[in-house]
Amino acid sequence: MSDHPAIEVRDLVKRFRREMLERSYGTWKSLLLKPFAKKRERDFITVLDGLSFDVAAGRTLAVIGQNGSGKSTLLKIMAGIYKPDQGSVAVHGRVSSLIELGAGFHPEFSGRENVFLNGTILGLSKKEIAERFDHIVAYSGLGEYIDAPVRTYSSGMYVRLGFSVAVNVDPDVLLVDEVLAVGDEAFAHKCEDKINQFKRAGKTIVLVTHDLGAVEKYADEVIWLDGGCLAARGEPLRVIDAYRQKISLMEDQIRRDQCQPQESLDQERWGDGQVLIEAVRVLDGAGGERAVFQQGEALTLEMDYRQIQPTADLVFGVAISNAQEVLCYGTNTHLDRVDLGPLPTAGSVRFDISRLDLVQGTYLLDVAAHATDGRAYDYIKQAASFAVRSGLGDEGVFRPPHAWRAVAKGENP
Amino acid sequence: MTLTQHLAELHRYRALLGALAGRELKGRYRGSLLGFLWTFLNPLLLLLVYALVFSVYFRVQMEHYAVFMFTGLLPWIFFSQSLSEGAGAITDGGSLVTKVLFPQQVLPAVKVLANFANYLLSLPILLGFLLAGGVPLTWCALAFPLVAALHLVFTFALVLILATATVFMRDTRHLLNNLLTLWFFLTPVLYPLSQVPEKYHPLVYLNPAALFTLAYQDIIFHGRWPRWDHLGALALLSLVLLWAGIRVFEHYKEYFAEKI
Numbered sequence: 001m002s003d004h005p006a007i008e009v010r011d012l013v014k015r016f017r018r019e020m021l022e023r024s025y026g027t028w029k030s031l032l033l034k035p036f037a038k039k040r041e042r043d044f045i046t047v048l049d050g051l052s053f054d055v056a057a058g059r060t061l062a063v064i065g066q067n068g069s070g071k072s073t074l075l076k077i078m079a080g081i082y083k084p085d086q087g088s089v090a091v092h093g094r095v096s097s098l099i100e101l102g103a104g105f106h107p108e109f110s111g112r113e114n115v116f117l118n119g120t121i122l123g124l125s126k127k128e129i130a131e132r133f134d135h136i137v138a139y140s141g142l143g144e145y146i147d148a149p150v151r152t153y154s155s156g157m158y159v160r161l162g163f164s165v166a167v168n169v170d171p172d173v174l175l176v177d178e179v180l181a182v183g184d185e186a187f188a189h190k191c192e193d194k195i196n197q198f199k200r201a202g203k204t205i206v207l208v209t210h211d212l213g214a215v216e217k218y219a220d221e222v223i224w225l226d227g228g229c230l231a232a233r234g235e236p237l238r239v240i241d242a243y244r245q246k247i248s249l250m251e252d253q254i255r256r257d258q259c260q261p262q263e264s265l266d267q268e269r270w271g272d273g274q275v276l277i278e279a280v281r282v283l284d285g286a287g288g289e290r291a292v293f294q295q296g297e298a299l300t301l302e303m304d305y306r307q308i309q310p311t312a313d314l315v316f317g318v319a320i321s322n323a324q325e326v327l328c329y330g331t332n333t334h335l336d337r338v339d340l341g342p343l344p345t346a347g348s349v350r351f352d353i354s355r356l357d358l359v360q361g362t363y364l365l366d367v368a369a370h371a372t373d374g375r376a377y378d379y380i381k382q383a384a385s386f387a388v389r390s391g392l393g394d395e396g397v398f399r400p401p402h403a404w405r406a407v408a409k410g411e412n413p
Numbered sequence: 414m415t416l417t418q419h420l421a422e423l424h425r426y427r428a429l430l431g432a433l434a435g436r437e438l439k440g441r442y443r444g445s446l447l448g449f450l451w452t453f454l455n456p457l458l459l460l461l462v463y464a465l466v467f468s469v470y471f472r473v474q475m476e477h478y479a480v481f482m483f484t485g486l487l488p489w490i491f492f493s494q495s496l497s498e499g500a501g502a503i504t505d506g507g508s509l510v511t512k513v514l515f516p517q518q519v520l521p522a523v524k525v526l527a528n529f530a531n532y533l534l535s536l537p538i539l540l541g542f543l544l545a546g547g548v549p550l551t552w553c554a555l556a557f558p559l560v561a562a563l564h565l566v567f568t569f570a571l572v573l574i575l576a577t578a579t580v581f582m583r584d585t586r587h588l589l590n591n592l593l594t595l596w597f598f599l600t601p602v603l604y605p606l607s608q609v610p611e612k613y614h615p616l617v618y619l620n621p622a623a624l625f626t627l628a629y630q631d632i633i634f635h636g637r638w639p640r641w642d643h644l645g646a647l648a649l650l651s652l653v654l655l656w657a658g659i660r661v662f663e664h665y666k667e668y669f670a671e672k673i
Contacts, residue, residue, distance in 0.1 A: 016671060017671075026581050026582050026583070027582055027583055027584040028582050028584050028585065028588055029584055031582070076512075076670070079514055080514045081511065081512065081513070081514055081670045082667075082670055082671060083667040095514075097512075097513070097514070099512045099513075100508045100511075100512035100513060103508045103509055103512055103513040104433075104508075104509050104513070106436050106440050108439075108440055109436065109439075109440070113436075116432065117432050117433070117436060120428055120429040120432050121429060121509065121513055121515060122513070123515070125428060126428055
């Protein structure tokens, strides 16, 4: 690979006409009836606003951002499907895009015929496809089904075949848009293997995904798009953390906006409303709101409550679960035999964790106010979330404080 | 992009062109009982119905009328089908337009080529009817490749423009299908030019589809050379139209993926 970057993006601007996004089409009829209807000037939506960056050859770049932040548009411009309105995008080398798997598959044709058709669409010659055919079929794992019409395939088979063709194009630059999310476990592993193989082979990969786990796993570098601008760019963990922080703040905001005490009987929240939890905050040691913590840091959960009907029988509880919704830890003031003393009708309760001994990941917090017998006044599932970062790759649910040492035989500990 | 680049891309992607046109042809009848036979059966049935209506019911006073009509009908079917299918080539392209990168002119070209192949494949039926009806083929039939090639260029050029227009004006196809019916009756397919009063002939000559039809009838049915002045005019028109079609298509094609 040469030294110059595989992908160069310069001052990239992309705008869409609003009418295009709204899928309203022009017709001769409307042209005839309203020939002088003026196109409104401000009917443009800027999807990408002055992006500039390079991707060095052989590196894997992940693009993250919320829906509508311009990720897919950026990828489509790299693939040459969209044209930039301003600026330029240069991609050096053969590009294969996993934006659409099985483009041009015809349902009535056999898998075999479709491999040839799809391969041709992706730019392979007949000879190249013939050379790779056995490999493509073996890789797809379709076996004898390769001669059955594609309409009889399950969606998983369809995707597998499409993926097999696309990755066998042998590109220099691979553009991947969220396709790794489809398919079963085995397929996911295959994708993973293939991406690692591409990485080892020194291919440049651009990955658009919402799966932050995949980003951590593959990316050498991450860019975070926000409203078509580069919100952050750099080393994966740093950018992902910043992104998570932003997302959780926004979620908090939404939760706060939606926090209607009257509607306390939905799935995520229940209780008789005798006591209400009005706000939940995740704080760091210094008392500032945080969403991302380092392993071993201190964390404080603060909840504001209000007693609608004051009661002496009041217990506060907390539960921490991981992203797989496995309960990691749960306790309450009653179990902990804590007496908070006489509580004012409205106030705050803090739950201090002096050391976050959790492995890296995202965690969800449930909070509750209930009676000693367990009757809920107010139970909020997933009231807040936070992420734990660690440079270590340790696994599991929790991380007990521990140490390793070597002991010679016969030696007393 | 210039004319030559546009065509060179088409040439470079000829394998895809062939594969997609094959898909179009095979896919059209895949899963139907008689399969590919429909390619032949369709025009045959059409011919039988037209012959019944015009020779038996209508009693058109003309020798070998059915063969005459068929000579003009087959190229008209190629032309009108290409136009009505080709107009939607981009809008129906779906993920081929929005998610994959390849020269988009392949899509309209595929529609035209598939119909052209269909046309060529139905020629043996025409030949059979000529022989059965006792209409002799002459050396003039050798001009067929020339006429057909011009017809192909002319059709492709129109399809390029129509496919582009359909992307921006979705009712182009409905409009087109109505116009094609009118156009059909203005073209001397069902009636010989000799039935048209002499003073209206210049009017007929203004219709390029009529010139093509007359040329086919000349070389196949009448067994005489086509009118070279007409062919010259058609050649000029086809090339100008092709140039314009490519200009229009290339100018707007960057919006295709966004617009559909």
